[in-house]
Amino acid sequence: MKKIIYIIAFFLTYTTIGQQAFHNYGNLQTHTDAEVGFHTDLINDGTFDENDGGMVGFYNTSGDLTVSGNNRPTFYDMEVDVRNDLQLEVAVAVTNFQEFTAGRVQTPRDRRNVSLDYINDAPYLGENDDRYVDGYASITGVLDFTFPIGDDFRLRPMRIESQAATNTARGAYYFEDPNSPNFFPTSFNTNSFDNLLFGVSSFEFWDLDGDIETRVTLTWDDNSNIPTLVDDINNLRVVGWDSNLRQWVNLGNSTVSGDLNTGEITSELMIPDNYTVLTFGTSDMLLDGDLEIYTAVSPNGDGDNDFFRIDGLGETNNELFVYNRWGVLVYQREQYHEAQTNSDGFAGISEGRATIAKGEKLPVGTYYYVLKIDGEKDRAGYLYINE
Template structure:
């Protein structure tokens, strides 16, 4: 028989409107295999609480709070609370999180507080009535769907990375990027590359991660996409680039759906290089320029035969003021140069830990970011180095 420990109402409240007691753990608690614990009161975790098995659930009709000096780590996690569970400290899930009712809420101004899904951890049941209202994180995962949203709606972000992320984190904001509530500065939607026509002032996502990744985001009626584009064929994903302090295109596929609902995917990019991400509308007049660069069709074979010995991007001739960064499949920067004129021949220029640096980089797929400053254009793509 499963052993179940319930924190009963005698521990919960002094009155019907406010909770004044809590379960305090100083390091002497553990949930054993197939054990269950149901929290109907606050949790203060000031000790080790990370070797748990079984199920930990947060239940009831009153708001609950998780706080303390250390993050608790549960195996299976569940929420069925008609209000919410506020996280004042991080909370870890090792296996599965079951969303039934109520939100896990984090303060978006305190980015070190989140619901963290550890390696191989998953979630199910998230929806408008149960999700993470704030930051969700993923540790040691390559592909993950962040079950994030705001008070009223689930607005997930799907991340597919080129390698395992040691740590990635995401939150959704239903607010104007020109006046964000949880950031020290604004993200002026009029400061953008010429290739971008308009930028959403309705919503945005914050995604953190150091590995090149593709993302997918969706829209609904509240996104007001019809005010941004007349046709979803013109819709794209844009991001506020930290290095240039402006909005740039994140490329990607055509949107699927209609003006009321649908989803769209990006090209590969490194999330940590962008503050926030949202929807944008691109000018068609720049399409001929962008089509000149095919991010999937660069081959570098530095064997001295005079063919593809260097990374040659003809469009850099049109913009002498440019910059390029090249990253390996793990997100490590291996090459960086301003005013690039075809100097990359398979050797690293950075001081990062590159094995056998003097012999050149290993064969394989690399990711690049090219900025053409004279044309107000930015591109991302892949190259294949073959020795």
């Protein structure tokens, strides 16, 4: 009897629009045993945020559904089973539990306040490469939180620490080139970075908003092209775009795990709102046994990284080869320690016996080096020529 009375109460507070939408302009509330399923769009212009129990689900096996209106609905439990995605035109909140069964939750990336909001540390379940928040999600609570966000049918989580959730944090993932973003009024030049960096990813970035200090953890997969940045994940860094400096800033590497194809990296403490977007970068020095290899070259005459520097070669018999991205040799030198001493080190100029366009300045970009030392394993990796 309780459920029958409850459903009758619904009919007093909504209208249907051509059988296409459920339009709430009154006061709806679910309780402990309630189970409400929407098979049409929901327009919420009334009150639907005082639910102290029950489950609200969105179901469509062949198309999409939309939640719109002037007011944010807040559900206790929520299920998404919409084959062609649940579209949010107004924010939707969950206070207890949310489940991804089929489809994504899509939010408008040009309106960051329209998001799927997890309140009171509400957990979620069922996320994968086909089921996640395609756009913005937020968290308000007291626990660590991993945003179930992604783009281009790829789940790419981002994690923050508990303190950052107490004042609401919001995030989204973008599988786009930071140099030409689609939903930001400015670009994020990956060739502009501080002296502690020598490269920044041009494949993807995250937006994290919040005003409380936290460490942030970013994830990568084989589409992140991490090998174009490093050959050792310990040299990865989290980097953030500083809009005042107009450059990428090194946010550190407190922990890192995985391999070049999949893994995650955690920054040092940072305040999200100080940085417009985040992505991967790499520092300007590799430790390779007893060698220190400075893999940034910026031949602008300022005395800082004007040539490719390798410390620790001593008097070894060695030979250095540098190749461009197409595998063409652009520099070759025996006894590289002598070249450095004589200021003949690789300075972004095509040189050597077998190089192309000898004497010409090489373009900004990624190059590959091979260092051969008699009696030792070859050393190889990426280096970067900057302006």
